[in-house]
Amino acid sequence: MTLAPEKKSKKTKKLSMKARYEALTRGLDWEPSYVAKDEMFPHLDYEGIKIHDWAAWEDPFRLTIDSYCKYQAEKDKRLYAVLDGFAQGQGHLSLTDASYLNAMKVFIQGVTPLEYGAHRHFAYLARHFAGPGPRFAALCQSIDEIRHMQTEIHTLSNYNKYYSGMHNWPENFDRVWYLSVPKSFFEDALSCGPFEFLIAVGFSFEYLLTNLLFVPFMSGASFNGDLPTMTFGFSAQSDESRHMTLGLEAIKFLLEQDEANVEIVQGWIDKWFWRSYRVTALVAQMLDYMLPRKVMSWKESFELYFEEQMLGGLFEDLAFYGIKPPRHVEDAIKEKELLSHQVYWTLYQFSFAAGFTTTAPTDEHLDWLSQAYPDTFDKYYRPLWEKEKKNIENGGRHFARGLPQLCQVCQVPMLFTEPGEPSVLAQHESEFEGEIYHTCSNGCQWIFDREPEKYRQAWLPVHQILQGNCGGPTVPDVLEWYGLQDGDAGEYIGSRDHKNWVAWQGEAAADTAAPTEKAGA
Amino acid sequence: MSEQTAADQTQTKAVRDVGVVIQESESNRPVIEAIEQDNPECTTMHTPGLVRITAPGRIVINQETVEEKVGREWETHEFQMAIVSYFGNIQEWDDDEIVIAWDH
Numbered sequence: 372m373t374l375a376p377e378k379k380s381k382k383t384k385k386l387s388m389k390a391r392y393e394a395l396t397r398g399l400d401w402e403p404s405y406v407a408k409d410e411m412f413p414h415l416d417y418e419g420i421k422i423h424d425w426a427a428w429e430d431p432f433r434l435t436i437d438s439y440c441k442y443q444a445e446k447d448k449r450l451y452a453v454l455d456g457f458a459q460g461q462g463h464l465s466l467t468d469a470s471y472l473n474a475m476k477v478f479i480q481g482v483t484p485l486e487y488g489a490h491r492h493f494a495y496l497a498r499h500f501a502g503p504g505p506r507f508a509a510l511c512q513s514i515d516e517i518r519h520m521q522t523e524i525h526t527l528s529n530y531n532k533y534y535s536g537m538h539n540w541p542e543n544f545d546r547v548w549y550l551s552v553p554k555s556f557f558e559d560a561l562s563c564g565p566f567e568f569l570i571a572v573g574f575s576f577e578y579l580l581t582n583l584l585f586v587p588f589m590s591g592a593s594f595n596g597d598l599p600t601m602t603f604g605f606s607a608q609s610d611e612s613r614h615m616t617l618g619l620e621a622i623k624f625l626l627e628q629d630e631a632n633v634e635i636v637q638g639w640i641d642k643w644f645w646r647s648y649r650v651t652a653l654v655a656q657m658l659d660y661m662l663p664r665k666v667m668s669w670k671e672s673f674e675l676y677f678e679e680q681m682l683g684g685l686f687e688d689l690a691f692y693g694i695k696p697p698r699h700v701e702d703a704i705k706e707k708e709l710l711s712h713q714v715y716w717t718l719y720q721f722s723f724a725a726g727f728t729t730t731a732p733t734d735e736h737l738d739w740l741s742q743a744y745p746d747t748f749d750k751y752y753r754p755l756w757e758k759e760k761k762n763i764e765n766g767g768r769h770f771a772r773g774l775p776q777l778c779q780v781c782q783v784p785m786l787f788t789e790p791g792e793p794s795v796l797a798q799h800e801s802e803f804e805g806e807i808y809h810t811c812s813n814g815c816q817w818i819f820d821r822e823p824e825k826y827r828q829a830w831l832p833v834h835q836i837l838q839g840n841c842g843g844p845t846v847p848d849v850l851e852w853y854g855l856q857d858g859d860a861g862e863y864i865g866s867r868d869h870k871n872w873v874a875w876q877g878e879a880a881a882d883t884a885a886p887t888e889k890a891g892a
Numbered sequence: 893m894s895e896q897t898a899a900d901q902t903q904t905k906a907v908r909d910v911g912v913v914i915q916e917s918e919s920n921r922p923v924i925e926a927i928e929q930d931n932p933e934c935t936t937m938h939t940p941g942l943v944r945i946t947a948p949g950r951i952v953i954n955q956e957t958v959e960e961k962v963g964r965e966w967e968t969h970e971f972q973m974a975i976v977s978y979f980g981n982i983q984e985w986d987d988d989e990i991v992i993a994w995d996h
Contacts, residue, residue, distance in 0.1 A: 387986075387987055388969075431982040582913075582979075586977055589976075590939045590940045590942055593940040594940040605941070608975075609915075612972070612976070613972070619981060623995075666939060667939065680979040684909065684979055684980065685979065687908055688981065691995070
């Protein structure tokens with residue numbers, strides 16, 4: 372195996388990519404001699420997955436240590452140059468509006484900690500898989516994930532100097548009600564066996580849904596003047612392509628190794644599609660409601676990145692192995708015209724207890740929603756906002772009183788409706804050992820009923836508040852325990868961020884003696 | 893999509909698209925041009941900051957074409973700097989080419 376410095380001549384004498392990858396992943400592997408192999412890799416049997424030949428794992432990226440380090444260093448260099456320039460040039464003042472940062476508050480509170488969780492668990496896989504190919508791919512992904520966490524923190528720390536809601540995200544993640552949605556999702560995955568985790572995160576989250584999470588969102592950042600987020604997003608996504616490959620390689624490898632694996636893998640796809648999909652509910656509302664300048668609607672992005680690419684492309688490929696599209700996928704499709712509206716309407720009413728602010732859509736925004744959702748918005752949701760507009764005119768901006776009931780599985784408030792019946796709230800009940808558990812959908816109920824011993828243990832934020840475990844009985848008690856401060860929560864108009872923004876923009880306008888009207892302000 | 897899965901399988905298989913999403917930047921422009929040249933059936937879609945290139949069945953990225961466009965040596969690993977996402981399967985990532993296609 373040669374790791375000589377690369378020569379710049381066209382006819383290089385170094386090994387081919389394939390040979391270098393072989394040397395790294397096969398040549399450096401060894402058979403244990405003083406312990407048995409199953410003692411060295413003790414976690415690989417209990418899920419029922421059968422692997423006959425670990426050597427059959429082939430990483431198409433054929434990544435080696437030298438090229439990994441070289442390109443990751445280059446990616447970081449490019450990103451930090453952008454961050455520095457943006458900070459030096461007071462780039463935050465060129466955002467479309469300070470309300471845009473609500474999306475980034477949800478991001479650093481809810482997504483950044485997941486990167487750290489992924490870092491930890493891929494490090495575990497890098498130790499525990501019995502094949503050198505997947506071990507090395509998992510090692511790279513583990514390092515990628517901690518890079519993502521770090522670059523996200525560095526990117527958003529510049530905004531944290533000027534704006535609310537980003538100062539206490541690690542504690543927020545552990546405590547705040549809506550953040551238990553991503554937290555419980557990921558901890559559900561972390562507490563699975565190694566193969567289920569790989570299907571949960573490597574395949575279902577990274578391959579099936581990562582595009583929905585990152586791509587339209589990063590375009591949104593680009594369109595709203597958030598150059599640093601766009602840059603970290605794309606920098607992370609370039610790693611994500613490798614992670615998608617790992618996920619896809621993983622599923623094909625498992626399916627090819629033994630026919631008995633097919634049924635197990637199908638069960639995991641069914642479960643983790645729905646678990647991951649429910650987390651994207653937070654993204655749906657960001658796309659449709661939190662971006663002052665819109666890129667594409669949730670519906671469009673769901674159709675493009677999920678229905679067309681995954682159902683139309685990927686699942687046709689997996690049909691070869693006897694894999695069917697995820698159970699409950701039809702429910703997700705039926706929900707695409709409702710999801711973002713239902714979620715935002717709820718967040719709007721509960722943002723008095725959140726690490727971000729919300730505001731009623733402007734008339735222009737409502738028109739955009741009507742046009743993007745011609746079959747549902749005018750019928751079900753526009754009237755709510757028109758009514759709310761009257762409330763606001765009369766000085767009565769609406770906040771919910773009381774606490775929402777949460778789904779036992781996804782932990783989203785029970786705000787969803789039955790598939791195909793947009794005005795019937797979904798309220799599913801399961802009984803387990805004499806207790807009743809509530810779930811928000813066919814998908815979550817199916818997941819609960821499959822593993823009630825696991826999901827009965829859920830740390831449901833609302834139950835915890837009512838049990839007295841969250842700082843005290845009043846809203847201010849709970850907010851203090853959440854680590855939120857004045858200015859973090861509530862209505863955007865008139866909030867600290869909004870007032871600062873108007874003042875800063877006013878200064879700029881006064882300087883040029885050409886006052887401009889700011890959208891959304 | 894429902895009509896796609898329900899449709900005649902063999903016909904669908906022949907036309908199933910694969911795609912790659914690339915960050916739209918000055919340094920990636922030659923890479924995008926190379927892909928367009930080597931995959932004449934491809935279509936491109938622009939969203940802020942991104943180019944999404946799709947083609948029926950297969951997309952190939954040739955080292956030689958990229959090197960012509962970029963005017964210097966370019967190793968296929970460098971494509972990692974450009975790619976944001978893809979759909980399909982990476983069938984080949986070699987010294988001279990990258991191929992994205994479905995397996996079945």
